[in-house]
Amino acid sequence: MTTFSFLDDYSEGAHPDILSALTESNYVQQAPYGEDTYSIDATNRIKARLGAQFNGAIHYVASGTMANIVSISSCLRPHEAVIAVSSGHIVMREAGAIEATGHKLITVPAVDGKLTPENIEVALSSNAHFPHMAKPRLIYISNATETGTVYTLAELREISALAKQRGLILFLDGARLAAALASGKNDATLADIAALVDIFWIGGTKVGALLGEAIVVCNPALKDNFAFHVKQRGGMLAKGRLLGIQFQALFGVKHLFLENAKHANAMAAKLAAGIVGRGYVLDAETATNQVFPILPDSVISALKAYFAFYVWAKSDNDRSVIRLVTSWATDERQIDAFLARLDHV
Amino acid sequence: MTTFSFLDDYSEGAHPDILSALTESNYVQQAPYGEDTYSIDATNRIKARLGAQFNGAIHYVASGTMANIVSISSCLRPHEAVIAVSSGHIVMREAGAIEATGHKLITVPAVDGKLTPENIEVALSSNAHFPHMAKPRLIYISNATETGTVYTLAELREISALAKQRGLILFLDGARLAAALASGKNDATLADIAALVDIFWIGGTKVGALLGEAIVVCNPALKDNFAFHVKQRGGMLAKGRLLGIQFQALFGVKHLFLENAKHANAMAAKLAAGIVGRGYVLDAETATNQVFPILPDSVISALKAYFAFYVWAKSDNDRSVIRLVTSWATDERQIDAFLARLDHV
Amino acid sequence: MTTFSFLDDYSEGAHPDILSALTESNYVQQAPYGEDTYSIDATNRIKARLGAQFNGAIHYVASGTMANIVSISSCLRPHEAVIAVSSGHIVMREAGAIEATGHKLITVPAVDGKLTPENIEVALSSNAHFPHMAKPRLIYISNATETGTVYTLAELREISALAKQRGLILFLDGARLAAALASGKNDATLADIAALVDIFWIGGTKVGALLGEAIVVCNPALKDNFAFHVKQRGGMLAKGRLLGIQFQALFGVKHLFLENAKHANAMAAKLAAGIVGRGYVLDAETATNQVFPILPDSVISALKAYFAFYVWAKSDNDRSVIRLVTSWATDERQIDAFLARLDHV
Amino acid sequence: MTTFSFLDDYSEGAHPDILSALTESNYVQQAPYGEDTYSIDATNRIKARLGAQFNGAIHYVASGTMANIVSISSCLRPHEAVIAVSSGHIVMREAGAIEATGHKLITVPAVDGKLTPENIEVALSSNAHFPHMAKPRLIYISNATETGTVYTLAELREISALAKQRGLILFLDGARLAAALASGKNDATLADIAALVDIFWIGGTKVGALLGEAIVVCNPALKDNFAFHVKQRGGMLAKGRLLGIQFQALFGVKHLFLENAKHANAMAAKLAAGIVGRGYVLDAETATNQVFPILPDSVISALKAYFAFYVWAKSDNDRSVIRLVTSWATDERQIDAFLARLDHV
Structure with missing residues (x-):
């Protein structure tokens, strides 16, 4: 897989x-x-x-x-x-x-x-x-x-x-x-x-x-x-x-430059909201297309079987900050999938 | 045009x-x-x-x-x-x-x-x-x-x-x-x-x-x-x-790297042969995809209405060396067209 | 003067x-x-x-x-x-x-x-x-x-x-x-x-x-x-x-390289000892030819009429660290003169 | 020697x-x-x-x-x-x-x-x-x-x-x-x-x-x-x-800058004149403090026992150009000695 x-x-x-x-x-x-x-x-x-x-x-x-x-x-x-x-x-x-x-x-x-x-x-x-x-x-x-x-x-x-x-x-x-x-x-x-x-x-x-x-x-x-x-x-x-x-x-009629970024940011916002809604804390407010949640290391390990992301920094003994980056190409279903995994780990 | x-x-x-x-x-x-x-x-x-x-x-x-x-x-x-x-x-x-x-x-x-x-x-x-x-x-x-x-x-x-x-x-x-x-x-x-x-x-x-x-x-x-x-x-x-x-x-099965070059070189060879066949001299032998014919300046002027190329150097008072470059994309009909123009200038 | x-x-x-x-x-x-x-x-x-x-x-x-x-x-x-x-x-x-x-x-x-x-x-x-x-x-x-x-x-x-x-x-x-x-x-x-x-x-x-x-x-x-x-x-x-x-x-017989430095260091040591002996504190121990005493700003101003040195950093509201550098050429009488001035400011 | x-x-x-x-x-x-x-x-x-x-x-x-x-x-x-x-x-x-x-x-x-x-x-x-x-x-x-x-x-x-x-x-x-x-x-x-x-x-x-x-x-x-x-x-x-x-x-009263150079140039001029006077040719006119005589290789070898200089270039089969540089410190007696040696080689 x-x-x-x-x-x-x-x-x-x-x-x-x-x-x-x-x-x-x-x-x-x-x-x-x-x-x-x-x-x-x-x-x-x-x-x-x-x-x-x-x-x-x-x-x-x-x-x-x-x-x-x-x-x-x-x-x-x-x-x-x-x-x-x-x-x-x-x-x-x-x-x-x-x-x-x-x-x-x-x-x-x-x-x-x-x-x-x-x-x-x-x-x-x-x-x-x-x-x-x-x-x-x-x-x-x-x-x-x-x-x-x-x-x-x-x-x-x-x-x-x-x-x-x-x-x-x-x-x-x-x-x-x-x-x-x-x-x-x-x-x-x-x-x-x-x-x-x-x-x-x-x-x-x-x-x-x-x-x-x-x-x-x-x-x-x-x-x-x-x-x-x-x-x-x-x-x-x-x-x-x-x-x-x-x-x-x-920079054409569709203004993809802005629209692509809006999509990326929206995906990040949804991810951030979903994570916070599940009781986790963010290390920093999500302003653009990067989300920095603090998650238990056991949760991080479990997520790694399904998603690739960087572990950014240790937060405390058993929790770390991870970085999730979205883009113009991020499929919303993957956001849903990530949040669903969070419910089950 | x-x-x-x-x-x-x-x-x-x-x-x-x-x-x-x-x-x-x-x-x-x-x-x-x-x-x-x-x-x-x-x-x-x-x-x-x-x-x-x-x-x-x-x-x-x-x-x-x-x-x-x-x-x-x-x-x-x-x-x-x-x-x-x-x-x-x-x-x-x-x-x-x-x-x-x-x-x-x-x-x-x-x-x-x-x-x-x-x-x-x-x-x-x-x-x-x-x-x-x-x-x-x-x-x-x-x-x-x-x-x-x-x-x-x-x-x-x-x-x-x-x-x-x-x-x-x-x-x-x-x-x-x-x-x-x-x-x-x-x-x-x-x-x-x-x-x-x-x-x-x-x-x-x-x-x-x-x-x-x-x-x-x-x-x-x-x-x-x-x-x-x-x-x-x-x-x-x-x-x-x-x-x-x-x-x-x-570098795939077709070896486009070599095939593309062969096409370019073949187009140059055809161009060179056609030019020489029409009585003109080349400034240098054509080994790859560059042809350097010596043409009368009046001919060069006439050709410029139909083709873009660099005038490389003065050859003598009323003749110059031009440089013609072919590529993987050169349409053979353009070679024919060039040579046809040479016949009519 | x-x-x-x-x-x-x-x-x-x-x-x-x-x-x-x-x-x-x-x-x-x-x-x-x-x-x-x-x-x-x-x-x-x-x-x-x-x-x-x-x-x-x-x-x-x-x-x-x-x-x-x-x-x-x-x-x-x-x-x-x-x-x-x-x-x-x-x-x-x-x-x-x-x-x-x-x-x-x-x-x-x-x-x-x-x-x-x-x-x-x-x-x-x-x-x-x-x-x-x-x-x-x-x-x-x-x-x-x-x-x-x-x-x-x-x-x-x-x-x-x-x-x-x-x-x-x-x-x-x-x-x-x-x-x-x-x-x-x-x-x-x-x-x-x-x-x-x-x-x-x-x-x-x-x-x-x-x-x-x-x-x-x-x-x-x-x-x-x-x-x-x-x-x-x-x-x-x-x-x-x-x-x-x-x-x-x-690097000759006299080993001026070391002897000159010994003189400089000795002059610094004497300066440091004299300053400490007069009740002032050093910002750092004197290991070589630089002395960093902490002096009241009023004393510093008074000394400046007779000696040139850098004021290195503010120490607190009315005191600063100064830097005094000695050399192979420092005349011991100038050390004495400096310390004598300290007694009178 | x-x-x-x-x-x-x-x-x-x-x-x-x-x-x-x-x-x-x-x-x-x-x-x-x-x-x-x-x-x-x-x-x-x-x-x-x-x-x-x-x-x-x-x-x-x-x-x-x-x-x-x-x-x-x-x-x-x-x-x-x-x-x-x-x-x-x-x-x-x-x-x-x-x-x-x-x-x-x-x-x-x-x-x-x-x-x-x-x-x-x-x-x-x-x-x-x-x-x-x-x-x-x-x-x-x-x-x-x-x-x-x-x-x-x-x-x-x-x-x-x-x-x-x-x-x-x-x-x-x-x-x-x-x-x-x-x-x-x-x-x-x-x-x-x-x-x-x-x-x-x-x-x-x-x-x-x-x-x-x-x-x-x-x-x-x-x-x-x-x-x-x-x-x-x-x-x-x-x-x-x-x-x-x-x-x-x-750049003081004596204007050593110019005077030193004048001496060097004068020494070169004397050297050049002496060499030419002895029937040799210069490779270039002597304008400053460098002299470029053309001498037979055998003469060059003989001179080398007494003077140090660069052999600058081959002139023909058995002659070379040498470079002689004078300076503010050149002793006129060395010019005389060089020319005297030329008479005897």
Whole structure:
């Protein structure tokens, strides 16, 4: 018997509309390296959601690590450093990719998964002995965060204001931006984000694309020569159409980008409610598509026969936190099945 | 009226078998980051062609530049340099990607697009004033070469022997390896190559994949910790299945990898023969899927109304070399149409 | 009136024996780039103190940051990371120099300024999700530490054993190694250190040289091609004699290296005893040439008219910790003067 | 019997005035890291020779390779490349130091050791396929050149004008700038150079300092945060006074900087004239402190018993080019001795 996986939101292939679009366009000849008509159209569709004042550029790359590498290294001079929470993806899950481009990461503790203005100030004041310390220059945040929490519009505005006041670049890693925008906790639009940050990226991989992330360079001062960096880091695909077609589909009439995320979040909410309804406690509120219930270890063992998921942390002697991730592809019947199993273990 | 493109071998999407395989597997849940069953199977299929003595590893990445970055930077210590022909792809078409990982490129002139033992010796003897010069350590060749020529088995053996004798790593960029193996000029097998080089990669993008290259680490001493480098440079896809599925299809029963290349080469051969049959001269023999005819500028202008291609170089006052590239997707009727146009211009 | 400086141990020029040696040798022609007879002799003098089993190499560079850059970057492959205490010099005082060579720093809290086996284990276990995390590979310690504390031989042995067991490289930054070896808290010899670490450096700048640090590569596996790294990072002086002559003097009959440090430590001990004798408390025991008294802010203000020093941290509402650094050049009368001022403020 | 060395211009220690200045200042306490009063005064002395319009900054570093690393890497973004002659010092004698900071070197042939506007145009036009090629952004020249030739003011003006027109940064490596300025072929002043280039450095090592080069940042846009780069690359000395004191001496009343070079050039001129007077031919005109006579191999062998020098290249079957370098320290009697030996071999 195979288990159903709640391990992550990239266990399946692509949303069927994406496969259809790839098939339909397959024999149309196109210019390479992102200059195809699909990429151009995808860019126009995204720009339509970024607000009238948007005067930046959009570039597509194959992976989230690539998006972070290119975004950060294209902005910074060698002596400039990045401020991030110590649980940040670039800190803990990218094998030193940012340092490999030469830049120091300055870390501060996360508060509910997030970077706060107070902690940014701490990073600045404890890294001010110049020129003996690298100069803090870029603020890295992700939305949703590593633990699935979401920045409110007010929080983003505060950080943006601080960044401007201190001459810092604000960069948002949007690997799960769709999940954030589709969250009940969210009150920001894509246009808000574009107006508040200097550069961010819109994750496709975790919301139903085969692969692909769209880097949005909002600050016009950062957009010159951007394509060189994509190329130099190995992020430019010969068949750039593959990325363009997918973002066309995600940002088409159906707005799959948001709809896919809504489905994932709804599945997580149902899972969370069902778990709580059965008397268990969550380690953190469920804001997006990640659920962190605390379960007895015996229950966890029994569930493992039917479902795949990560055991996140020990909670106490005989209980642990597990992580359940839903996605655009999660079948609601699997949620029901999980909850039914909970009743019988 | 649209023109038909002979600009490159990546103007279309993917071979239809690849799209079918993606569609069929779409909802099967898989482990991420290349640990899916498709990638494992693709690796087994490729290994079956590498010879019994193969004791290396295979890793999939999204682009050719990424394959070069990871292959080269994982092998070298900071003071070590690369020997390449001055027309090499890493020298002229990757935006300084290798230097961006910290390594010097030592260039020598190409002979028929190729690196020769004599020129490797020149590179070594003119870069021997240690420690004031970077230490030559890795030989970079591509097969087929930038100009579509092919290394013979004897040539590969000579370079391999020299590399072993001098303690150099031999690396082969296989962006168009299929075109080389399918060439009438070729007498080497994939197993020969695996036995002669330390590391090489098998290009998928230019032979019918949406994207994807398979790095084959032949020398066991180079395979430890290889995945870290793929991850750190941003080359590891969350949905690694996308690469595995495609290489499964390329190396399946039909052996699309070779068949697609044979078609491309046959189309080029037909184009070349037709052009020569019409009294024109080629700037270089057609060994793979690139044809370099010398045509009057007036003819070139007339052809441009119907076909897209690059004007490669001026030949004399009123003639130029053009480059025509065929692919797995080239419709033979377009070859006929091109030759027919030649009759009427 | 000028103030006397207790700011650091590099406020003066060089020990007079060094100036004499430079003057005497001035017109003797020598080979450049460290191949002069002085450097060779200095190396022999140092090796004489490293134990009979020493089978490594010694290289001289101009600065401590250079010594750290070359030592660390020559040892590591791109995906490998460094474990250090969060107060480490490479973490907080070298402007991101190590990250600029591409390597991640993994930091853990210091215990009495030092790295402990327990904290190394924490760094290893929290950085083990491979290949998504950079691989911990090199342990960075400094002796004396940033706060002037000293590793005991037992502590060094424990860390060395752990490094060997875990396949880690142990590197010791010896900017103030003389101060450590001359400390009453020390029970290790230079030969002990050479036997326990893979690579370390002997600081000259802070013990009476104009400049210069001697990198000692103990592990023979790390010594090949080392000079390339010194050259490539800009650390090789044309007149390498300047470094060789100074280390000859430091490791000559008088053993200035140790004698200069003994003087500095003795001056610090006298200062510490005098301060404690006047009823004040120290923030940390005085093991080497740094004294950290806690003084009322009013006293600090009054002292500032006569002496220069850093105010290190607030202690409570009206008291602060100051840092007083002594050196080979500290005139004992200035210690007396400082203590006399303390009596009158 | 020892031989007299014409191998290079850094075989001796320092000009005696420099040793005196070091000795006199030895016990004066100073601020570290280049903020000492000597460095400030040296900067003022140099600025006095840079022209009234100079609005840049001066930084001191320990070696020429360091000066090149810091100057180039502080100016460039990651995708930007350097144009240099293929015989350039950064190309052939710095172990890949510039590539180690991530930047590509684009090389063109030298004309009389120099970069020409024509060759710069060639570099630009053959590196214009953006973003697939690194972007040429900085022009590297050295004066005197690797072969001892000197740029005329007209040549510098032409290159400077081209740089401005094309948006390129002009950088001059002045390892032997004193020799150039003291040359009979020279018609440029230090102020001319400061007005024409964006950044350059004034070599101290080869004109009588123990070590030390002064980087002059002329273009105000390049001077911000410069000290971070010096620190990060390991180029900042704790006892920055050591560099300041030496440049004070070089740019003092005696103007040792120029006088030392004049002596070296005069010795080379005498050597050249004597060699030519004895019927031998020079491979190149002697413009600075390097002489390249063509001598019979038998003569060369005989001379080697008395003098050390490099055999530069084979000239024909039985003759070779040798390189003779003079310096501030060359004793005129050694010139006479060399010429006398020529009479007797």
